[in-house]
Amino acid sequence: MSGQIIDATIVSAPRQRMTKKEKETIKKGDIPEEWKEHPSKLSQKDREARWVVKYSKAKVKNGEKAIDLATSYFGYKNHISTDKRYGFVRKFHTSDASRYDGKVLPLLLDKENTASNVWGDTAYRSEENETLLKDNGFASQLHRKKPKGKAMPQHIQRANGKKSKVRSKVEHIFAVQKDKMALFIRTIDLKRAHVKIGLANIVYNMKRLIFWENRRVLHLRYL
Secondary structure: OOOEEEEEEEEEOOOOOOOHHHHHHHHOOOOOHHHHOOHHHHHOOOOOOEEEEEEEOOOEEOOEEOOOEEEEEEEEEEEEEEEOOOOOEEEEEEEEOOOOHHHHHHHHOOOOOOOOEEEEOHHHOOHHHHHHHHHOOOEEEEOOOOOOOOOOOHHHHHHHHHHHHHHHHHHHHHHHHHHHOOOOOOOOOHHHHHHHHHHHHHHHHHHHHHHHHHHHHHHHHOO
């Protein structure tokens, strides 16, 4: 299976209208007193989805750097491990949208993959994860981070570029789920979100299987 690619994407959910006080109470794991008095309102509030802000680095144009963009999302995350050769989702984990990707790496590693290489972006690269990969017989192909206050060394930049060509394959899965499958969480709580995201991953694998079967048939036809 030529190694595995690890990545995650945000799956949006309906945004909850809450006051600042209600948000603080929810983050603590408690239920606002006002909600307890209205069971119907409580049943419609998703207390396990979370907000997250994603930053998009601006590219330098004509010597002038544009302003970085910050976009807010509310919902959950679909963390996946896909094999490099066939592109099937081999393992997945569901979390709220604020969960840091690097913390989920141990839950995604597929020890049945026939190759040891593991690709992932800089979010997965940490001393803890590098040790984890080494101790379990995996070869790290995780992106290296830019040194603070310094320019990225050219040899690391080239290495990251080569890794990106492999890692970009995982984006096809997310594109299919969000575009053609219109994946969106309309259920309430993490367990239900996990089921829906899991079904989306299964449906993608079914589509992928059909793709490979069609290629096999065409290959046999022209032998």
